[in-house]
Structures are given as structure tokens and as C-alpha cells.
Amino acid sequence: MDFSTTERVLTVRKLAREFLTREVEPIESGIAAHGWSGLDERLAPVRERARETGIFAPHMPEELGGAGLTLLEQAQLSEELGRNLLGHYVFNFAAPDVGNMEVLHAFGTQQQKERWLVPLVRGEIRSTFLMTEPEHAGSNPVWMSTIATRDGGGWVLRGHKWFATAADGASFAVVMAVTDPGADNPYARASMFIVPTDAEGFELIRNISVMGHVGDGWMSHGEVMLHGVRVPDENMLGPSGDGFKLAQTRLGPGRIHHATRWIGVCEHALDMMCRHAATRELSPGRMLGTKQTVQEWIAESRAEIEAARLLVLQTAWKIEQHGEFREDVSLIKFHVANTMQRVLDRAIQVHGALGVTDDTPLAFWFSHERAARIYDGPDEVHKAVVARRILKAYGLDLKSARGDD
Numbered sequence: 432m433d434f435s436t437t438e439r440v441l442t443v444r445k446l447a448r449e450f451l452t453r454e455v456e457p458i459e460s461g462i463a464a465h466g467w468s469g470l471d472e473r474l475a476p477v478r479e480r481a482r483e484t485g486i487f488a489p490h491m492p493e494e495l496g497g498a499g500l501t502l503l504e505q506a507q508l509s510e511e512l513g514r515n516l517l518g519h520y521v522f523n524f525a526a527p528d529v530g531n532m533e534v535l536h537a538f539g540t541q542q543q544k545e546r547w548l549v550p551l552v553r554g555e556i557r558s559t560f561l562m563t564e565p566e567h568a569g570s571n572p573v574w575m576s577t578i579a580t581r582d583g584g585g586w587v588l589r590g591h592k593w594f595a596t597a598a599d600g601a602s603f604a605v606v607m608a609v610t611d612p613g614a615d616n617p618y619a620r621a622s623m624f625i626v627p628t629d630a631e632g633f634e635l636i637r638n639i640s641v642m643g644h645v646g647d648g649w650m651s652h653g654e655v656m657l658h659g660v661r662v663p664d665e666n667m668l669g670p671s672g673d674g675f676k677l678a679q680t681r682l683g684p685g686r687i688h689h690a691t692r693w694i695g696v697c698e699h700a701l702d703m704m705c706r707h708a709a710t711r712e713l714s715p716g717r718m719l720g721t722k723q724t725v726q727e728w729i730a731e732s733r734a735e736i737e738a739a740r741l742l743v744l745q746t747a748w749k750i751e752q753h754g755e756f757r758e759d760v761s762l763i764k765f766h767v768a769n770t771m772q773r774v775l776d777r778a779i780q781v782h783g784a785l786g787v788t789d790d791t792p793l794a795f796w797f798s799h800e801r802a803a804r805i806y807d808g809p810d811e812v813h814k815a816v817v818a819r820r821i822l823k824a825y826g827l828d829l830k831s832a833r834g835d836d
């Protein structure tokens with residue numbers, strides 16, 4: 432395996448770091464005073480300048496206006512961007528746009544790419560992804576009520592979705608809906624559609640309050656009703672019945688992007704932890720960092736971050752070399768999310784009361800990123816995927832074996 436840092440990665444990381452320090456950190460540090468509202472407007476001119484750096488939409492090919500980085504290179508850049516609260520959004524590398532771009536690029540028709548993908552890559556519009564429904568367990572994605580029925584030359588969508596990240600202000604939604612409820616294979620029952628958010632019957636009911644924070648724009652999570660929204664045939668994304676196939680394609684690299692962003696969060700938190708430990712006096716001349724407990728937190732965090740990074744880079748490398756590695760992707764999903772929670776928790780503890788204020792990004796990350804153990808599949812589901820593959824090698828097939836439940 433070779434995931435050494437190439438010249439190109441060193442260059443793009445340096446470029447991103449300098450840009451974020453110069454252009455974004457002043458906005459980031461003003462969030463405590465000014466709040467999260469209206470960030471889209473404040474960041475619009477910054478995103479325009481980020482586009483000129485040549486590393487905007489780093490995951491998209493250059494001919495579309497992206498930077499054309501490989502998955503491994505994206506992973507290493509993503510960590511740099513993740514150190515800043517706004518880094519991924521500023522460089523047009525944030526969920527759900529990043530996943531929607533990947534799906535449109537892989538499966539969109541020429542017409543869909545021109546209409547939706549090109550402006551999305553250029554950062555001129557935003558998008559959202561509608562799969563989860565409040566009435567059904569999202570961890571069992573084949574169970575959904577949103578239905579698309581044939582109507583003349585198109586489809587009519589009816590359903591109720593929530594946790595549609597960035598729905599507020601999005602121009603279109605990629606929607607999962609059941610098109611063939613009678614299909615024997617439950618994974619062949621749903622299809623994906625591109626639904627303009629200004630279509631008649633598309634209602635954003637509310638931006639959901641998450642951990643005491645009602646975001647707007649790109650920082651929101653919406654509840655949406657589809658009241659018989661009509662879309663033409665050409666708005667189906669990929670073949671009919673292939674919704675889950677497309678969703679899986681979206682989630683593989685998506686989990687690499689998330690995990691590397693979380694490693695960036697960890698690095699930022701550890702840096703803050705060390706600075707505070709080295710400068711905070713418990714009594715005149717006696718630094719916090721002289722306490723063995725604090726030293727232990729620093730050492731454990733360093734070891735856990737290094738291990739998490741290697742695991743993610745190994746997964747990105749395997750995907751690049753051999754295609755999808757479901758077990759590895761599940762491993763990094765729960766492992767890195769939990770590493771991040773532990774490192775953030777230690778960093779907050781080291782900062783004392785300051786750690787729970789909004790004067791530093793730690794409290795926001797700690798509360799908001801608690802969701803990392805839930806979105807894109809809860810820990811328990813990913814652990815079951817890993818254990819199932821391992822136990823199969825020992826002759827226990829958990830798909831057919833009887834368990835407690």
C-alpha cells in the first residue's frame with residue numbers, strides 16, 4: 432500500500448490552509464458573536480474567491496470545473512478543510528452537494544448534467560437529499576412510504592421526508608421514492624428523482640432544531656412534504672428500480688469525506704488541547720499540562736487520531752485500487768465518529784468552562800457532531816456489517832442464523 436503525501440497534495444493543502452486562515456477564520460471566529468444565521472450570504476463572496484484557487488469542488492473532474500483529485504488526494508485535502516468549521520462548504524466539498532454531484536456525474540444524462548450538475552459544481556446553486564422519513568426507521572432504508580406513481584409523461588411524488596440537510600435554499604432535491612412496491616427484491620423497489628424545490632407541491636415545513644440549534648441555508652436540516660409533486664420522465668436519475676444502487680455509490684466515497692473531515696476536527700481539537708495545557712496556569716508557574724491525566728489525554732488522542740487516519744487512508748486506497756469495500760467503509764464510519772467524540776470530550780474537559788462556551792468551536796462540534804454516530808447509518812448497523820463478514824469466515828451466517836431478536 433502506498434498512501435504517501437504527493438507534491439500535489441502538499442500544494443493543495445498549503446493553498447487551502449492559507450486561504451482558510453486569510454479568508455475564513457475571521458468569519459469563523461465571529462460566529463459566537465453573530466450566530467450561524469445568514470452564513471450563506473456572508474460566505475458567497477468567499478466561495479467565489481475559493482473557486483479561483485483551482486481546488487473548488489476537488490472531487491469533480493477538471494473539465495466540469497472541479498480540481499480532479501483522486502479519492503486518496505481528496506481524503507488528505509478533506510482533513511485540512513475539516514480543521515475549520517466552514518472549510519468544506521467554502522470549497523464546495525460539503526454534504527449533501529458533494530454526494531449529489533457524484534451521483535449526477537456517474538449516472539446523470541447529458542441534459543441532467545447541464546441543467547443541474549454544472550451549476551452545482553460551480554457553486555451557483557445548492558441541493559439536498561431526501562431519503563429518511565420520520566415514520567420509518569432510516570436504518571432500514573428499503574422501508575419507506577414516499578411513492579412515485581406514473582402519470583402521463585411523468586411521475587407524481589407523494590411523501591414525507593426529514594433531515595434533508597441544506598434543503599432551505601436548495602434549488603433541487605435528489606429524492607428516493609418507491610416506484611415498484613411489488614418487486615420481489617426490496618432493493619429494486621425505489622428509484623431516484625431530481626425534484627426542483629420550486630415545483631408545485633414541494634413544501635419545506637420547517638428547519639428542524641438540532642441540539643438547540645435551528646440552522647438556515649446550508650446549515651439546516653429540513654422537514655419536507657411532497658404533496659403530489661409532478662416531474663417529467665427525464666427527471667428520473669439512473670434506471671427505474673436502481674435507487675439503492677445509486678445510493679450505495681453515493682455513500683462509499685461519502686463516508687471517506689466525512690471521516691477525513693472528522694480527523695480534521697480531531698486535529699484542531701488536539702491542537703487546542705495542547706495549547707491550553709501548555710499555557711493555562713493552575714497556580715503561578717504551574718501549568719495544566721504538568722498533570723499526568725492531561726498528558727494521558729494528549730497521548731491517547733494522538734495515538735487514536737493517527738490510527739484513525741491510517742484506517743481511512745487504507746480504505747480510500749483499497750477503493751481506488753479495487754472498487755467498493757463495504758466492510759472497511761463501515762469500519763471507518765463508526766470508528767472515526769467515536770474517536771472524534773472522545774477527542775472533543777477531552778479537549779472540552781481540558782478547557783474547563785471555556786470549553787462549553789461558544790467562544791471556541793469545541794462545543795458546537797461536540798453537540799453537532801454527536802450526529803456523526805447516527806447519520807449515514809448508526810454505529811450499530813455498521814458494526815453488524817463488520818461482524819457479519821468476520822463471523823461468516825467462521826461458518827456463522829448471520830443472515831440466516833437465529834438470534835435473540
Ligand SMILES: Cc1cc2nc3c(=O)[nH]c(=O)nc-3n(C[C@H](O)[C@H](O)[C@H](O)COP(=O)(O)OP(=O)(O)OC[C@H]3O[C@@H](n4cnc5c(N)ncnc54)[C@H](O)[C@@H]3O)c2cc1C
Pocket residue numbers: 527560561562563567568569570571593594595596652802805806807808809810811812815
Ligand atoms: C445531522 C443529520 C443529518 C442527516 N442528513 C440526512 C440527509 O441529508 N438526507 C437524509 O435522507 N437523511 C439524513 N439524515 C438521516 C439519517 O440518515 C438517519 O437518521 C439514519 O439513517 C438513522 O435512521 P433513524 O434516525 O430513522 O434511526 P432508526 O433507524 O429509527 O434507528 C434508531 C436507533 O436504533 C438503533 N438501531 C437501528 N438499527 C439497528 C440494528 N440493525 N441493530 C442494532 N441497533 C439498531 C441505532 O442505535 C439507531 O440510532 C441525517 C441525520 C442527521 C442526524
